[in-house]
Amino acid sequence: MQEVNIHTPVLTKRLQQLLHKPAPGVPFVRIEQPVPVCNLLTWLEHQNAHLQRSYWRDRDADIEIATLGQCWKMPIPSRQELSKATNTVQRLINDSGHWAEKARSLLWLSFSDVDRMVWPTFGYGCVYLPGIEMQLTRKGATLACYIQAGTDELWQSGIRSTLKQLDAINWQVTGAREAYQLGPVQYQPDQAGWNGNIAKATRAFAAGEMQKVVLSRSASLTIEGVFSPWRLLQRWRTANPRSYVFAVEAKCGDLFFGCTPERLMARRGRVLHTEALAGTTPRGGTREEDKVLEQTLLSDRKNIHENRLVLNDIRERLGVLCQSLEADRSHSVVKLKSIQHLRYLIRGVLHAGVTDAQLLTALHPTPAVGGTSREVAMSFIEQREGYARGLYAGVFGIVSPEHTEMAVTIRSGLLRRLSDNLQQLSLFSGGGIVQGSVAAEEWQELNNKLATVYSLLKDAEQETVAL
Incomplete structure (x- = not known):
């Protein structure tokens, strides 16, 4: 068993400090810490499936993102709802100011919104902000968390949930063969x-x-x-x-x-x-x-x-x-x-x-x-x-x-x-x-x-x- 040399003291300590402070009053905050570069697909493989994992890498390998869970999401039931969903997430990011300078939401859409063409487990589409995010760019790697921060109730529950998620991350990579x-x-x-x-x-x-x-x-x-x-x-x-x-x-x-x-x-x-x-x-x-x-x-x-x-x-x-x-x-x-x-x-x-x-x-x-x-x-x-x-x-x-x-x-x-x-x-x-x-x-x-x-x-x- 191989251990990935990544730990979360910076994020954990920062969240524990913020837990005792009032909500910033913005839609969400994004907090990150630099981490050593690792293989993000291997990292995702060893996380719990119930966290709803997702992954994205662009064609030029300029940005690679692996996520666990969803801090915020908006289902897109039809093409007519697409404008509302994308405008909402853009506004959330803009309204969060400096907290969201590096924030990116993820979005999927099906080929068609006709009911018989849609997979019920996914629906027509969805746009979401991740809960936990590992991001790799040409400048290095970061581990980040997203927390809703509009009210004290959302803020407190979001921090506690994120602390549990960080504690549950598996940093051990097994060498078991398929x-x-x-x-x-x-x-x-x-x-x-x-x-x-x-x-x-x-x-x-x-x-x-x-x-x-x-x-x-x-x-x-x-x-x-x-x-x-x-x-x-x-x-x-x-x-x-x-x-x-x-x-x-x-x-x-x-x-x-x-x-x-x-x-x-x-x-x-x-x-x-x-x-x-x-x-x-x-x-x-x-x-x-x-x-x-x-x-x-x-x-x-x-x-x-x-x-x-x-x-x-x-x-x-x-x-x-x-x-x-x-x-x-x-x-x-x-x-x-x-x-x-x-x-x-x-x-x-x-x-x-x-x-x-x-x-x-x-x-x-x-x-x-x-x-x-x-x-x-x-x-x-x-x-x-x-x-x-x-x-x-x-x-x-x-x-x-x-x-x-x-x-x-x-x-x-x-x-x-x-x-x-x-x-x-x-x-x-x-x-x-x-x-x-x-x-x-x-x-x-x-x-x-x-x-x-x-x-x-x-x-x-x-x-x-x-x-």
């Missing part, structure tokens, strides 16, 4: 259902009802034995280092997590960055083969058309929100471990007063995960896909007055505990369907998109068999 077996994969929809959905989409294209729809499937399998999603997530981010990494835990223990290359938006002040990511081909087995596949992707009409639909839709939706907006003159290629994508980078300067809720409403879901036109494509997905996407193809990220950044939650999975020794993992993948798409080729693209995570699962399983 040992598990994977069950067979079951698809929803299956390949026959997939073929039928593409045939229906093709008829809708011919009728002029929509130009593109992103169809998806879940691939579910059981995992028997000792399995840690936090270790899988660590291997996943190592395999695809230039990706967003995220995890969020429901009260019941269900865990949604993933490693996604796609940015929905990054806003610093009024400067906005987003992208059109669509069009996919596999990686090659050799450098020469990989280059051939890249050049084929760059000139492939179907993939270029799919990508341009995403680009044009984003530009149209953001045009009214930006005083200036520009995109790359030509598409480029993003390379991941098993696949490569076409991408346009988009930059803009927002009009004064544009809110994060307006940006989220304009951008989510993009045609890269929904289709065009948005309303028709989403209706097609909700009626035909045959399973609840939930948080898959939704968004997850951080929200604050100065810096908001959201990832699109593709390349993701949902882990549910069935018993003490048995879990179910559902992995999700989707593909853009346009006129001319071939069902068998699109099915194989879904397999390609899951190849990285599935190979990581199999490799770890085989290691345990060899022991």
Whole structure:
């Protein structure tokens, strides 16, 4: 057993001193202490699941956050409630003044707010301030706590609760190996259902009802034995280092997590960055083969058309929100471990007063995960896909007055505990369907998109068999 060399005397002593003082009269306070750098995913793995763990790392690894519990939260039951939720948390942070200079809330949204598409354990969305936060930046690591401070009652109970949470943190890291077996994969929809959905989409294209729809499937399998999603997530981010990494835990223990290359938006002040990511081909087995596949992707009409639909839709939706907006003159290629994508980078300067809720409403879901036109494509997905996407193809990220950044939650999975020794993992993948798409080729693209995570699962399983 290895012990992480982190202790909490500074935070504990500070809280004990504040316990005997009146509430500051601000919405909340954030208190931190510097700590040695440690692996945040390993740290989360060894904390109690009932604390509702969550994790976020941006694509450039500029900021990494691991949280336990929630100091404050606001559920988002529908798209119509999004503005109220984001405006409320922004106001809480602003009104807390110097106490909240480094504060960031976290937010998730599902793909759709239609009841049959939402996972009940998560709901459509939520924005929250953590209870305990470990944060890692290029300047170092900090351990922080958030406490509601608007009234003496909230203040006193919040401090006492936080002291108990700090005392319960596990700083010991075990070296126990995983040992598990994977069950067979079951698809929803299956390949026959997939073929039928593409045939229906093709008829809708011919009728002029929509130009593109992103169809998806879940691939579910059981995992028997000792399995840690936090270790899988660590291997996943190592395999695809230039990706967003995220995890969020429901009260019941269900865990949604993933490693996604796609940015929905990054806003610093009024400067906005987003992208059109669509069009996919596999990686090659050799450098020469990989280059051939890249050049084929760059000139492939179907993939270029799919990508341009995403680009044009984003530009149209953001045009009214930006005083200036520009995109790359030509598409480029993003390379991941098993696949490569076409991408346009988009930059803009927002009009004064544009809110994060307006940006989220304009951008989510993009045609890269929904289709065009948005309303028709989403209706097609909700009626035909045959399973609840939930948080898959939704968004997850951080929200604050100065810096908001959201990832699109593709390349993701949902882990549910069935018993003490048995879990179910559902992995999700989707593909853009346009006129001319071939069902068998699109099915194989879904397999390609899951190849990285599935190979990581199999490799770890085989290691345990060899022991």
